[in-house]
Amino acid sequence: MTAAAVRPAQGGARISALARVPAFWVVAALLLAGAVRMAQIAGRLASAYPIATVAAVLLFALLAVPFWLVVAELDFLEREPLELLVLAFAWGGLVATSVSIPASTALEDLVAKLGSPHLAADWGAALAAPSVEETAKTLGVVAIVLVARTQVNSVLDGVVYGAMVGLGFQIVEDIVFAVGAVALAGQGDQVQPVIATFLLRGFLSGVWSHTLFGALAGAGIGYLVVRRDRRPAHRVGAALLAFLGAWASHVLWNSPLLGDGLGNGALALLGILLLKGLPPLLLILWLVRRAHDREADYYVGRLGTLRDPELITEGELGVLGSGAARAAARRYAGQQAGHAGRRAVRRLQRAQARLAVELSRASKETGANCDEIRVQRKTLRGLGHPEAIAGPRSWRHTASTIVTTVVAIAVLWVALSALGGA
Amino acid sequence: MARITRRELMNLLGAFGVVATLAGLALGLPAIDRALPGERPVSADEPYPIGAGVTVVPPLGATLDVTVTRPGGTTGTALFRLGGVQYKIAVRPFDGDLRSAGSSLRQRITANPGYQVTGPQLEIATADGLAGLQGGYTAPGRSGRYAVFVADGLTIEVTISGVDLDLGRTLPQIEASTRTLRTDGRER
Incomplete structure (x- = not known):
């Protein structure tokens, strides 16, 4: 890259x-x-x-x-x-x-x-x-x-x-x-x-x-x-x-x-x-x-150069670049540490993304984002879930995905029948 | 007075390039369209296919307005012109009865600002025995007639409009043409 x-x-x-x-x-x-x-x-x-x-x-x-x-x-x-x-x-x-x-x-x-x-x-x-x-x-x-x-x-x-x-x-x-x-x-x-x-x-x-x-x-x-x-x-x-x-x-x-x-x-x-x-x-x-x-x-690569697990861990580097992995990390935090954990991971991810952009601009004003990351990291540690990583796939998430897909297909079928099949 | 920099000049030129392209689309294309004639002669000796298997024999001396005419497999529209009089036939799928088709057409006519339906609806029939309803309407500066038929899962809507003098002169020819409306008999 x-x-x-x-x-x-x-x-x-x-x-x-x-x-x-x-x-x-x-x-x-x-x-x-x-x-x-x-x-x-x-x-x-x-x-x-x-x-x-x-x-x-x-x-x-x-x-x-x-x-x-x-x-x-x-x-x-x-x-x-x-x-x-x-x-x-x-x-x-x-x-x-x-x-x-x-x-x-x-x-x-x-x-x-x-x-x-x-x-x-x-x-x-x-x-x-x-x-x-x-x-x-x-x-x-x-x-x-x-x-x-x-x-x-x-x-x-x-x-x-x-x-x-x-x-x-x-x-x-x-x-x-x-x-x-x-x-x-x-x-x-x-x-x-x-x-x-x-x-x-x-x-x-x-x-x-x-x-x-x-x-x-x-x-x-x-x-x-x-x-x-x-x-x-x-x-x-x-x-x-x-x-x-x-x-x-x-x-x-x-x-x-x-x-x-x-x-x-x-x-x-x-x-x-x-x-x-x-x-x-x-x-x-x-x-x-x-x-x-x-x-x-590109942006995750900028964060990788920091080599500071307080700001971003190896596991979080693997998560931050993918929308699905970020969502999985928020879900995992919700399971492990409740709503507060989920919210802290979301804020951590946003602060990490902002820091990546600041680093890519060679900006010297990265302090506010680093501080925000440290605050959220401290919150997560306090909740017993220090790292924003994706957990193993849960049966509840799989079931929810299947049910959502079935409902979407059913709605699609009703719409198709009403418009084309009637 | 502040001087404009080269960067700002290029920025402005780019913006005017966007404006010019949009103007070409919004004003240029309609201007070219208006410059080209949209009427074609049409034979009054043979049925003209309107669409969805419906045909009509156009009135003598009528021209076809190709900007409105759109024949299709399940729908169709044809617009004939006799001087200042417009004679439009529209065909589309319909699953109601003749009365609801008449009511729908009257609603659409009166939805136009200044348009009013005049008098009751009367029964009519084509030479082929297709039953329909007809009526009249007035619009600002012009008068009109409408007719509607239902057959083979289709509604056939006829609207005729023009200034009173032209309309009175051409109406017998147009009504004779309307009586030649035919469907191919295939249910849709």
């Missing part, structure tokens, strides 16, 4: 600091214009279907929470500033959506005019939406780079910002689609079409949607910005390849391929979801995992 793949930021990203960058004001103006446009659309929807609009906003806002937590947790060791995560989300929800609505319609019309209505009916959505939406979303990561260049210091940062832009887009688009379904049903201000849209777009296809495509395109921008050890042509090529990957995944998802091939019913719908969504999902998850592991190796 070389430092070329991770370029630590020299500080946070406060609004006051961002405001000194000229691009910030351009991006702020774009966000304002997007907000005005989307407020007009939301106002129209809310005046015609107030109950359905409120239901859609609530349901999809709830859906955004787990997505947000997962995306923000991706970069546990070097957390992105909240201000920039909010900016990325707002770009997706306000700028990318308000640009995509007229542009996608125009491009689909052009497919019909230059081709035929048949071509537009079959491939219009598959060609127009990915071309416009992936471009508008990727520009969101470019905007983050322009506003806070030093905060994009690894490929994983590009993934996080790209995913946040995609999440903002996905949530706002889903709300508009849900209220559109209410209008199309022609039954007045009903919530049933909102729930159906939530199951279909939020639950069944939400996993392999804009958040995923945005993450892939964002990884390309991250690589372009960070890997300055590589030739410019190589970096540009990698960024283009990532964008094309996001575009192609989106095209495959929107395409009419397999539309009639698997028949009707829940199994057919599940088959289509898996065949169209799973390959890009696995590819992107693999790339994210690689980017995550490279960054984790």
Whole structure:
């Protein structure tokens, strides 16, 4: 692992600091214009279907929470500033959506005019939406780079910002689609079409949607910005390849391929979801995992140079780089030392992550984090559980995983049956 | 007066590059779209496939608006234009009866600001014997007619709108066209 793949930021990203960058004001103006446009659309929807609009906003806002937590947790060791995560989300929800609505319609019309209505009916959505939406979303990561260049210091940062832009887009688009379904049903201000849209777009296809495509395109921008050890042509090529990957995944998802091939019913719908969504999902998850592991190796390596078991032990070095291992260590502390032990391990891990980032910046201000680690270490010793390591796999955790999986499959099956198999 | 540094200049140029690309998408593409004609001649001698196995013989002199027309396997839309009059047919899956289909279409018409349904719904039938309901509505500056049919697990919705003078002149041709609506008889 070389430092070329991770370029630590020299500080946070406060609004006051961002405001000194000229691009910030351009991006702020774009966000304002997007907000005005989307407020007009939301106002129209809310005046015609107030109950359905409120239901859609609530349901999809709830859906955004787990997505947000997962995306923000991706970069546990070097957390992105909240201000920039909010900016990325707002770009997706306000700028990318308000640009995509007229542009996608125009491009689909052009497919019909230059081709035929048949071509537009079959491939219009598959060609127009990915071309416009992936471009508008990727520009969101470019905007983050322009506003806070030093905060994009690894490929994983590009993934996080790209995913946040995609999440903002996905949530706002889903709300508009849900209220559109209410209008199309022609039954007045009903919530049933909102729930159906939530199951279909939020639950069944939400996993392999804009958040995923945005993450892939964002990884390309991250690589372009960070890997300055590589030739410019190589970096540009990698960024283009990532964008094309996001575009192609989106095209495959929107395409009419397999539309009639698997028949009707829940199994057919599940088959289509898996065949169209799973390959890009696995590819992107693999790339994210690689980017995550490279960054984790780098930061854990900084902590390894300390050789101070009071700050981090050998066992904790093995745990800190993996989200699953960190969670296992917190669970183990909960079993051994109760809620207090679990809380102390969480605080210890956060302080260790902050210390790793400070060390990578060659900062002299590591004292506060070292003190925090020592406080938590003392607490853990007092609880009889001095080390934040993962314990042996417990039968309770295994049973809980199995039950959760069974419940998830059952919910998925009910949703598939309601939407495709009925 | 503070001077702008080279770094700030490049930053600003990058931001304007983003703005230019967004403008190209949001304004450029619609401008190109508007510059190209969207209407195609359509034969009034043969049935036109709307989608989902539904066909109609278009009125004489009508053109097809390809920006709205979208034929498909389970759904379909066709928009014909006769001068200033729009004649739109939309087909989609439906599992209710004719009365609920009529009610749904009326709801969607009146959901538009300024649109009002006028008079009662009357029964109609196509040349093939497909039973339907029809009615009228008014919109700001224009009037309209609607008709709805239910067959083979589909609803076929017809909406016609234009200014009164044009509508009065073309309505007999359009109603004759509506009577040629046919389905392929396959349950969906």
